[in-house]
Amino acid sequence: MKFNVFTEMEYIVKSASTLILNVNALHTAHQKVLTEEFTVSPNIITEELPATAGENRMVRFEVTNPGIIKVAYKATVDNSFKTVDFQGQYEMPVAQFDHTIIPYLYPSRYCQSDKLYRLANDMFGNIVNPFTKVIAITDWIYWHVEYLSGSTNSETSAFDTVTERQGVCRDFAHLGIALCRALTIPARYFTGYAYQLVPPDFHACFEAYINGEWILFDATKLVPLNGMVKIATGRDAADTAIANIFGDVELRTIVVSCELAEEAFEPLKYGHVDYKGIAYL
Amino acid sequence: MKFNVFTEMEYIVKSASTLILNVNALHTAHQKVLTEEFTVSPNIITEELPATAGENRMVRFEVTNPGIIKVAYKATVDNSFKTVDFQGQYEMPVAQFDHTIIPYLYPSRYCQSDKLYRLANDMFGNIVNPFTKVIAITDWIYWHVEYLSGSTNSETSAFDTVTERQGVCRDFAHLGIALCRALTIPARYFTGYAYQLVPPDFHACFEAYINGEWILFDATKLVPLNGMVKIATGRDAADTAIANIFGDVELRTIVVSCELAEEAFEPLKYGHVDYKGIAYL
Amino acid sequence: MKFNVFTEMEYIVKSASTLILNVNALHTAHQKVLTEEFTVSPNIITEELPATAGENRMVRFEVTNPGIIKVAYKATVDNSFKTVDFQGQYEMPVAQFDHTIIPYLYPSRYCQSDKLYRLANDMFGNIVNPFTKVIAITDWIYWHVEYLSGSTNSETSAFDTVTERQGVCRDFAHLGIALCRALTIPARYFTGYAYQLVPPDFHACFEAYINGEWILFDATKLVPLNGMVKIATGRDAADTAIANIFGDVELRTIVVSCELAEEAFEPLKYGHVDYKGIAYL
């Protein structure tokens, strides 16, 4: 599937600052970045950092003089996903996890799975099929947490959301991840561009590691699962912030878009009658 | 410096379980593991995992039959540390951090630096020399948080400790890390064997990244800084747990020891008149 | 119903201190204290305080000399309760509440109903009959929160318990109260002696104000509802602490008992087929 993605952010820089932006589309086995352009105006030297703490393509640059800067990223991306059938599957034992997977079982800043152990097991512990289990988690979040712009902030965590029952995509993802980890299902945060997201913005959802595959889930059900362009994955929003800013800088405006660059698109969401998960590799 | 370290843990295993233990001494440029033995009785096949999420040498094994198991680790380690002079130094800008360092600026499960930004800057923001700054943080913790066994639990985090003012080495380390990160000083959790720790136990302290070196700090001031044998580093206790257990398992007894394997030992703690930090590489 | 209640507490007093104990059986329209004796040894002048912040009979005294003191309370109490039929009842509107009831709608230290509004309404908002609604709350707590001695402490609140899913009678009561208030049902904390409580201890449960009556509920289901001797009611455990101690004092031992002082006793718990609540006036 081909998408044109775009973002433009205008910052008011008030002191010498370093910005690390995380808006570039990932290069993966199934996601090709056909063309891309990352620009800062006025022109500044930027550096793409090798990924640490998950998958990402962070770009770092210094702004030494106060003023207004405009950062833009524009790309055409061609990606595909894999469909995985979990009919009749059981959970993979921890003993078989690749070592790189294990940290996605640990509690993290916004996903305090250690505090949700009893709740998660009480609610979802009896579901045998791991795919069905995560579907049940996303359905529960969808039905019991209200999507409410502005109801939460950058400090809100899964422990809050499970009780306060309101939030945005970030909070939905954190809660999904925390519940999975509490059930010994590795889970990680996924940020991306999302086709048909209204209003347009960056999107967050999560991947759960089921029988050897990172399967995509989105408790917001706001967009088709096959309209994503992956920017980053990590343990939670701490690893995958769109921008890490060091200095006195204010975001003035932000624009995000994700458009289809080809004709056919058949929106895909999980139903309740099959066991097919989708994975972006 | 040569040390003999030892730990023995007895577990009551009630169901088929997977254990991941994190008690092996690290191999580093300056820490040689001269001899070591990791045993499980009854005998079980174990697997050492390549490190992820920090430095560590986790050992994973499955116990399929209920019963009592005994895990023991014994090693002779020879390590040394580097002394670094920070007299007259300034903070290294974020723009110069190696990319592997940056995740140690992010908030984590037990180190919610995002919530401590104002406090940390109010308390320590004006100290120019970064080494002095972290010394001031550890001194503050030492004087204002009471070391009180049993006062906290595995869910306690820096956000709690900064107000509740009680805890153990783990809590002291988490608070130190969180305050550093809130001041844009990368910091990570350090677990190890500690010579002269009374009563003997695993110890936790932290490393702050100052001008290109990971410098060791210990807000508990319980042990000499030069009596450590490093087991692991990570973002916080979530990355470096002594044991991650998946299954119905109960810890029955634990023994830990760290003895000097040579004669001379001159205990080293930071004073207030010099600027020399120590780094275990 | 006649009960003999008894408690004895031994304190190590290390500095001049003031103690305010809250263990006396209440005098109410339906609870007669036939005989009682409150003693402190060595002998000290005590003062019973008029009730504030709920119903109670707090006793205050000063201990000027360090040493061991023993406080004992012994009483024979005759009480009765009223059975109220809520078949076909609707909720009383706030506009009709007596003004003394309104503070039991406010959030309090351990019952943060303001943070549980969405959760409570999502889970129980559709139940029309107010008695059935509170029965549903207590049943939910009973089935989904594990009674686990030592799992919580004096700082644990309803906001924690609703997620962490473990606690003792105090936590069960706080959660019940918080959920009621979030549903605009006034609710208050009830402490008392409880017949057949194993192991013997003070007990905590709660009262919900339904159609003009304070109806008793106990989410622990540990004891018959008709075996209670009321000590105090208040907004939560902050108002009704068994002991408020000002000074350096350590509790050494505590004994509590509640025995039937007559022959017949038919234990009463709420069933699911009727609408009869019980109220201790």
Add this chain to the structure above:
Amino acid sequence: MKFNVFTEMEYIVKSASTLILNVNALHTAHQKVLTEEFTVSPNIITEELPATAGENRMVRFEVTNPGIIKVAYKATVDNSFKTVDFQGQYEMPVAQFDHTIIPYLYPSRYCQSDKLYRLANDMFGNIVNPFTKVIAITDWIYWHVEYLSGSTNSETSAFDTVTERQGVCRDFAHLGIALCRALTIPARYFTGYAYQLVPPDFHACFEAYINGEWILFDATKLVPLNGMVKIATGRDAADTAIANIFGDVELRTIVVSCELAEEAFEPLKYGHVDYKGIAYL
């Protein structure tokens, strides 16, 4: 001192609702309400409730039909305050507190003094004179918590503010109260109209009970202490909310004002060289 106070609130009522407003000036020994008018348009029968849970003059009314309502309160108030000299004073022992004072030592929803015991004692425990101690608390809050509109919400409590270091008058008052109670100084929340408050709004500060007097403190230092018209006191904002609303109601606009109704006004704030507290009786 004579003041004209005024407030007008416009509500959009979307369903049958009950409102309890708490904006009337108190009648006290030293505060005379010379004239007042509480109106609801369209005209609705209102009921002034006798005070419970602190001092207040809450007004309750039902709105049965959806629509816009306007509530206005206008009064001319003449009040005075007492100056109390605490030079050379010691703390009154708990044993001498009137029983009505004791609940103001308990932790409450937004003032978790139980969690601040060590912090408060570490920071202020050594100050002997109780008036100086509370002055030190208010000074600390003033210097270390930033007054920042919109930085907190109705769920923010003292436990948050002591670490997050930002808030509005409500948060400043909650933290002051919590610290006092942690030091065994009874403290309560005070809401009122405040002369010279910019921008005009309701104001919150607190009273600490020192040697038998409720002395006024304001950690915001935004207004003169002698320009207050008392509306209510209570354990915290839960007891003294300007409006408790039961039903689907939205606040559309609010206007508050407090004007001097006589000529001379000499603003009074506490200095650091005397020991004179002011009390509104």
